[in-house]
Amino acid sequence: MPLSRLRSWAVLSSALVASTWFTSGCATYSQKALAVREPLIRGDFAGAETFLVEEKPGGDGLPYLFELGLVQRYAEQFDASNETFDQAELLIEDLWTKSVSKELLAFATSDETIAYDGEIWERVLVNYYRALNYIDLGRYEDALVECRKLNERLRVFASSTDDPPTYETDAFALWMTGMLYEAGGDVSDAWVSLRLADEAYGQWKESYGVAAPVALERDLLRLATAQGFRNEADEYRARFTEGEGARWSADDPDLDPSGRGEIVLFWEEGFIPAKVQAEATIPILEDEWGDHWIELAPTLANRYHHPVRYRKSTLEYLLRFALPAYPPPAPNPHRSHARVTLDGERAVTTELASDLEAIARHGLEDRSGNILLRTIARGLAKYAMTRAARKENEVVGVLTNLLTAATEKADTRSWITLPRTIQVARLVVPPGTHDLEMVCFGPDGREKERVGFAGVTVGANEVRFLSHRTFE
Numbered sequence: 287m288p289l290s291r292l293r294s295w296a297v298l299s300s301a302l303v304a305s306t307w308f309t310s311g312c313a314t315y316s317q318k319a320l321a322v323r324e325p326l327i328r329g330d331f332a333g334a335e336t337f338l339v340e341e342k343p344g345g346d347g348l349p350y351l352f353e354l355g356l357v358q359r360y361a362e363q364f365d366a367s368n369e370t371f372d373q374a375e376l377l378i379e380d381l382w383t384k385s386v387s388k389e390l391l392a393f394a395t396s397d398e399t400i401a402y403d404g405e406i407w408e409r410v411l412v413n414y415y416r417a418l419n420y421i422d423l424g425r426y427e428d429a430l431v432e433c434r435k436l437n438e439r440l441r442v443f444a445s446s447t448d449d450p451p452t453y454e455t456d457a458f459a460l461w462m463t464g465m466l467y468e469a470g471g472d473v474s475d476a477w478v479s480l481r482l483a484d485e486a487y488g489q490w491k492e493s494y495g496v497a498a499p500v501a502l503e504r505d506l507l508r509l510a511t512a513q514g515f516r517n518e519a520d521e522y523r524a525r526f527t528e529g530e531g532a533r534w535s536a537d538d539p540d541l542d543p544s545g546r547g548e549i550v551l552f553w554e555e556g557f558i559p560a561k562v563q564a565e566a567t568i569p570i571l572e573d574e575w576g577d578h579w580i581e582l583a584p585t586l587a588n589r590y591h592h593p594v595r596y597r598k599s600t601l602e603y604l605l606r607f608a609l610p611a612y613p614p615p616a617p618n619p620h621r622s623h624a625r626v627t628l629d630g631e632r633a634v635t636t637e638l639a640s641d642l643e644a645i646a647r648h649g650l651e652d653r654s655g656n657i658l659l660r661t662i663a664r665g666l667a668k669y670a671m672t673r674a675a676r677k678e679n680e681v682v683g684v685l686t687n688l689l690t691a692a693t694e695k696a697d698t699r700s701w702i703t704l705p706r707t708i709q710v711a712r713l714v715v716p717p718g719t720h721d722l723e724m725v726c727f728g729p730d731g732r733e734k735e736r737v738g739f740a741g742v743t744v745g746a747n748e749v750r751f752l753s754h755r756t757f758e
Contacts, residue, residue: 314698315398316560318343322353322703323557327757331361334703344699348377348402352701356415360755364419371412371419378409402699406443407453407645410436411704414459417466418552421751426470433463452493452648457486458640458708461502465550468509469749477509494644499637500533501712508541540714547744549713551636552753555622555726556706558642561650561698564611566590568662570669572602579670583663590658607665608696609657612647618729622756626711627723636709643706665694705755717746726756734758 318341325333334357342350355370381403403409413436420429436459464479484506487498503526510519527536568586575582586605627633711724722739735756744750 314561314563314695315344315349316562316698316700316702319349319353319702320560322357323757326357326360326703329757331357335361344402348374348381348404349699349701351377352404352408352412353703355412356701356703359415359419362422364422368416368419371416374412378404378412398695398697398699402697405646405649405700406440406451407456407642407649408701408704409443410440410456410459411701413439414462417462418753422753426466430463430466430470433459433466437463451652453645453652455482455486455489456640457483457490457496457498460486461499461505461639464505465749468505469751473509473513477513480505480509493648494641496638496641496644499639499710501637501710504534504538504540504712507536508543511541543714543747545717545746547715547717547746547748547750549628549715549720549722549742549744550749550751551626551711551713551722551724551739552639552751553624553636553709553711553724553726554705554707554753554755555624555709556756556758558646558700558702558704558706559612559615560702561610561696561700562613563608563696563698565606565608568605568607569594569596569601570603570605571596571600573600575602579666580663582666583659586662586666587655587659590662603669605662605665605669606694607661608694609654609661610650610696610698612650615643615647616729620729620731621707622726622728622734624709624711624724624726624756626713627725628713628715629720630723632713634711634713636711638707639710640708641706642704642708646700668694715744717744717748719743722752724754728758 321341321343322334322337325331325337335354338350338354338357344350351370351374355367355374358364358367358370381401413432417429417432417436420426420432436456440454440456440459460479460483464476464483467473467476467479480502483502484498487496487502490496491498503522507519507522507526510522523536526532527534568589570582570586574585621638624636625633626636713722720742722742724737724739725733726735726737728734737754739752742750742752
């Protein structure tokens with residue numbers, strides 16, 4: 287065999303080895319991180335934490351801190367969880383400024399080379415979970431601080447983008463803030479937060495199909511009446527308790543909780559969907575390629591949504607790329623729910639307060655246009671590099687093509703230990719010690735879990751907050 291061909295074979299072999307090496311490390315974040323759910327389902331929180339600490343599927347960046355902080359919370363390590371979430375907060379602030387070198391590296395390889403700074407809704411959930419940790423530690427003032435930070439950061443994050451996202455406010459966070467204000471005796475600030483929550487749920491109903499819970503409606507009418515706001519009270523009474531859309535009666539005894547206490551139970555159920563990698567191919571036609579190839583990106587992005595027919599003889603290149611996506615939603619339209627029984631007698635059903643799955647799906651949809659355009663532009667740059675290398679040496683061109691293809695993968699990083707939905711049950715109770723039982727049902731109506739809360743002591747005009755997570 288001639289020496290030149292031996293060299294070509296050697297280079298080609300190196301290319302294949304390198305390609306195999308790159309591909310072996312190209313499992314997506316979701317594929318590597320989903321293993322953390324297995325010990326959670328078994329209730330093995332120590333095992334979940336060990337997996338995260340030892341494996342660090344996404345490195346030691348924000349995804350790791352998200353997952354670790356939440357696992358520590360479920361393990362009732364509330365102080366440790368807050369410390370981890372504090373690190374996450376600091377990193378989120380630091381990542382506001384991204385280095386040009388990282389952006390350039392992402393353009394040459396994939397979006398995963400950029401440090402993950404989290405979705406807007408993921409960032410503010412850090413403050414939600416810190417607030418819950420403080421509630422469990424009995425530090426209600428600190429919990430309120432987290433709620434204020436959450437709402438302020440949401441305002442800043444949402445206003446920092448040129449294209450307003452669907453998730454511009456958090457109705458549930460506003461409602462929770464109002465509940466904490468009222469629990470602390472600050473009726474005026476509670477009133478403001480609850481009115482904002484009512485307005486935000488109007489947006490959520492349109493965007494996510496999440497309407498204002500009945501418990502929030504009761505809060506609004508009760509506080510309007512207590513403060514002597516007759517016009518607002520009349521408006522809420524007519525809106526909430528009269529007509530075809532009314533879901534409860536103005537004679538509800540819970541509207542006058544004077545001298546009694548209240549139990550608020552937050553129930554988190556299921557797992558939010560994990561992102562997957564969706565692969566796609568777009569043809570580049572022969573007469574389209576030229577010196578200004580980068581200008582092809584918008585054309586090809588449009589072609590992705592509106593495929594064209596072509597003859598093989600007119601084909602310049604088949605551009606292959608990968609995009610993050612969510613798997614199709616479950617076909618069952620019914621939601622999971624839970625029934626909470628007080629002292630073996632009175633029972634209430636949880637109400638949907640936040641649909642994190644819907645928020646996540648809409649969030650990715652909001653960014654899909656920019657992700658597609660950036661991914662196609664990167665693919666064009668890689669092809670231009672391969673084309674130039676091939677002109678110099680055919681084998682080097684093959685090597686370049688293999689390496690650029692092996693480094694292209696979708697960025698599937700996300701907070702995958704989060705629940706699918708957050709639901710709330712509210713009970714006005716006489717002062718004393720109470721036993722609660724929560725029976726959790728899946729979308730098919732079958733019982734999934736039975737949980738007891740024994741010896742819950744509530745004083746007059748006191749609010750007790752409880753929480754529980756159901757894994758699937």
